[in-house]
Amino acid sequence: MSDKHEIREKVWQLLEEERLGRFPFPLKGRIPNFKGAEKAAAFVFEMPEYKLANVIKVNPDAPQLPLRAQVLKDGKTLLVPTPRLKAGFIQVKPEWVPAGEERRAASLSHIKEYGQLLPLSELPKIDLIVIGSVAMTADGRRLGKGEGYADREYAIIRELGNPEIPVITTVNSRQLVEDDIPVEEFDLTADWIATEEGLMKTGSCVPKPKGIVWGRVTEEDMEAMPVLQEIKDFISKKNPL
Numbered sequence: 001m002s003d004k005h006e007i008r009e010k011v012w013q014l015l016e017e018e019r020l021g022r023f024p025f026p027l028k029g030r031i032p033n034f035k036g037a038e039k040a041a042a043f044v045f046e047m048p049e050y051k052l053a054n055v056i057k058v059n060p061d062a063p064q065l066p067l068r069a070q071v072l073k074d075g076k077t078l079l080v081p082t083p084r085l086k087a088g089f090i091q092v093k094p095e096w097v098p099a100g101e102e103r104r105a106a107s108l109s110h111i112k113e114y115g116q117l118l119p120l121s122e123l124p125k126i127d128l129i130v131i132g133s134v135a136m137t138a139d140g141r142r143l144g145k146g147e148g149y150a151d152r153e154y155a156i157i158r159e160l161g162n163p164e165i166p167v168i169t170t171v172n173s174r175q176l177v178e179d180d181i182p183v184e185e186f187d188l189t190a191d192w193i194a195t196e197e198g199l200m201k202t203g204s205c206v207p208k209p210k211g212i213v214w215g216r217v218t219e220e221d222m223e224a225m226p227v228l229q230e231i232k233d234f235i236s237k238k239n240p241l
Helices: 002-019 037-045 048-052 062-072 102-106 151-160 219-224 227-238
Strands: 055-058 077-081 089-092 116-118 128-131 167-170 190-193 197-201
Touching: 002 219, 037 048, 037 062, 037 167, 037 197, 055 062, 062 102, 062 167, 128 151, 151 197, 151 227, 219 227
Parallel strands: 055 077, 055 128, 128 167, 167 190
Antiparallel strands: 077 089, 089 116, 190 197
């Protein structure tokens, strides 16, 4: 079984050596922006799951910017997690964005001008999730940059009562690996992988998180992500003893 850190390092280096990365640099330590991100996104837009979705959560990283912009152009509601989830989620409704400004509204540097911070108690039903990745296996196992935010965001959404949600990731085809990526109970797998070459259904049989694994949440986690305490309080009020 390959070490997660080693796999990430291998993929970051490969993208750099083959000049498949794009701004921002360095690629290492982040969800890498990759050449072909627009082509990968275009395959997502043709999916029935995308066309039928009303509310879509997309990660805030650079390679998923084309997706975030198109969500707004297509008249759908966009949800984007705030950095490190410190303030929960930002909601952007398409009617809040003037025509032609969708890409600006979907960029991390301007999204707050168009969107609103959303209290967890008002989180709408989410129909589709798009996540970024550093490395993926064909059967849907995923490595992010190593901080676990995509996993925890999904767990938070499920904890708040959202049904299981389809998950798509967009990557460059060179980010697909054959390494044996281990999966733990809190890890999020992907149902589809979109690359510049096409769309792949993973057929993953690994269960997705049904909620937060509270036994794995440390005091440091609670301090770094105050939203976790907010969720705990929200659940306590919703389900009093």
